[in-house]
Amino acid sequence: MSVTILGWSLFVAQILLGIGMLATLYRMVIGPRAQDRILALDALYVVALLLLITLGIRNNSQIYFELAMLIGLLGFVGTVALAKFLMRGEVIE
Amino acid sequence: MIDDLPLWLSILVSIMVVLGALLTMAGCFGLVRLKSFYLRIHSPTMGTSMGGGLILLASAIYFTITRERLVLHELVIFLFVTLTTPVTLMLLARATLFRDRVEGNEGVPRRQAKKEPESPGPIV
Amino acid sequence: MKRILPHPLLAAIILILWLILQQSAGLGHLLLGSLIAVGVSLAASAILPERVRIRRPLKFAQLMAVAGLDIIRSNLAVMMVLFHPRPAPKAGFIEMQLELKSETGLAILAVLLTATPGSAWLEYDRERSTVLIHVFDLVDADEWVRTVKQRYEALLLEIFP
Numbered sequence: 001m002s003v004t005i006l007g008w009s010l011f012v013a014q015i016l017l018g019i020g021m022l023a024t025l026y027r028m029v030i031g032p033r034a035q036d037r038i039l040a041l042d043a044l045y046v047v048a049l050l051l052l053i054t055l056g057i058r059n060n061s062q063i064y065f066e067l068a069m070l071i072g073l074l075g076f077v078g079t080v081a082l083a084k085f086l087m088r089g090e091v092i093e
Numbered sequence: 094m095i096d097d098l099p100l101w102l103s104i105l106v107s108i109m110v111v112l113g114a115l116l117t118m119a120g121c122f123g124l125v126r127l128k129s130f131y132l133r134i135h136s137p138t139m140g141t142s143m144g145g146g147l148i149l150l151a152s153a154i155y156f157t158i159t160r161e162r163l164v165l166h167e168l169v170i171f172l173f174v175t176l177t178t179p180v181t182l183m184l185l186a187r188a189t190l191f192r193d194r195v196e197g198n199e200g201v202p203r204r205q206a207k208k209e210p211e212s213p214g215p216i217v
Numbered sequence: 218m219k220r221i222l223p224h225p226l227l228a229a230i231i232l233i234l235w236l237i238l239q240q241s242a243g244l245g246h247l248l249l250g251s252l253i254a255v256g257v258s259l260a261a262s263a264i265l266p267e268r269v270r271i272r273r274p275l276k277f278a279q280l281m282a283v284a285g286l287d288i289i290r291s292n293l294a295v296m297m298v299l300f301h302p303r304p305a306p307k308a309g310f311i312e313m314q315l316e317l318k319s320e321t322g323l324a325i326l327a328v329l330l331t332a333t334p335g336s337a338w339l340e341y342d343r344e345r346s347t348v349l350i351h352v353f354d355l356v357d358a359d360e361w362v363r364t365v366k367q368r369y370e371a372l373l374l375e376i377f378p
Contacts, residue, residue: 009107
């Protein structure tokens with residue numbers, strides 16, 4: 001009983017997060033400007049991270065944390081580098 | 094998933110996960126629906142502040158109960174994501190302000206004229 | 218003491234995060250974590266000039282609680298706007314004068330305001346100590362400025378004078 005409830009709610013949550021990913025992808029494709037795409041990419045990272053956490057609950061495994069943490073770190077560094085690039089046109093100054 | 098979960102745990106975790114996912118989805122949805130960049134910059138923080146917080150807290154509670162020991166992994170991810178997203182958003186917003194001012198777009202506050210330095214001070 | 222540990226707060230936070238990540242507080246992890254914490258705090262003294270000190274921990278906790286409640290309220294409000302059939306928030310820029318001068322205090326204020334979905338910190342002007350903020354649903358600009366000053370800036374001025 002309780003496993004069924006949890007399974008279904010995790011399913012619903014994953015569908016919701018999937019819709020969210022599609023929304024960010026849409027914004028990333030249509031733009032219109034570079035900063036909109038970067039913003040969407042940042043949101044996409046976060047949603048992917050949360051999706052991994054829900055997968056971790058579903059599979060009752062803690063390996064997904066490490067992946068989520070990696071995504072968080074890389075997402076931060078990547079977005080900062082891209083924002084820097086927009087500001088000056090070069091990544092390293 | 095494991096077979097014998099306490100009912101209260103599954104209901105609590107379910108509510109938190111679904112509410113968190115709903116908030117995150119609303120944030121991403123905002124990226125599509127809102128009209129200008131400065132409006133859109135608000136919506137990803139929903140996923141990182143409360144949406145993400147709820148999902149990560151649900152995961153922490155779930156693993157703490159099922160593994161029968163304190164699992165605080167998620168706290169690290171939560172702190173990291175909540176503290177770094179504002180930083181990236183600020184950088185992006187400043188880059189956008191800079192670009193909008195250079196291109197002379199409308200609806201962007203001008204930078205106020207700087208005070209003239211009285212003497213050429215030391216270069217820092 | 219000051220030479221070995223220029224940033225004790227940073228070192229403590231890194232040690233705690235290390236122990237959480239390792240999921241144990243055994244002697245080995247404690248030693249390795251302390252080593253890393255001291256090393257990072259030494260390295261950080263090259264880029265962090267001023268030593269961060271929280272003078273009033275209770276006030277800091279109060280600030281975090283206030284900010285947490287505001288973030289939850291703002292999340293729900295923004296969600297209501299977004300699920301409205303025609304989202305038409307009255308957004309606007311605000312230029313706000315700040316009395317807060319401490320770098321750490323300003324950083325904390327910036328992160329808190331941006332983490333709240335209803336507001337985003339855009340640009341700080343050091344010469345005139347004003348900040349440009351974008352607000353998602355702006356009803357009354359003066360009221361908004363007053364709220365931020367009372368709720369956040371007053372507390373931050375006490376914590377980081």
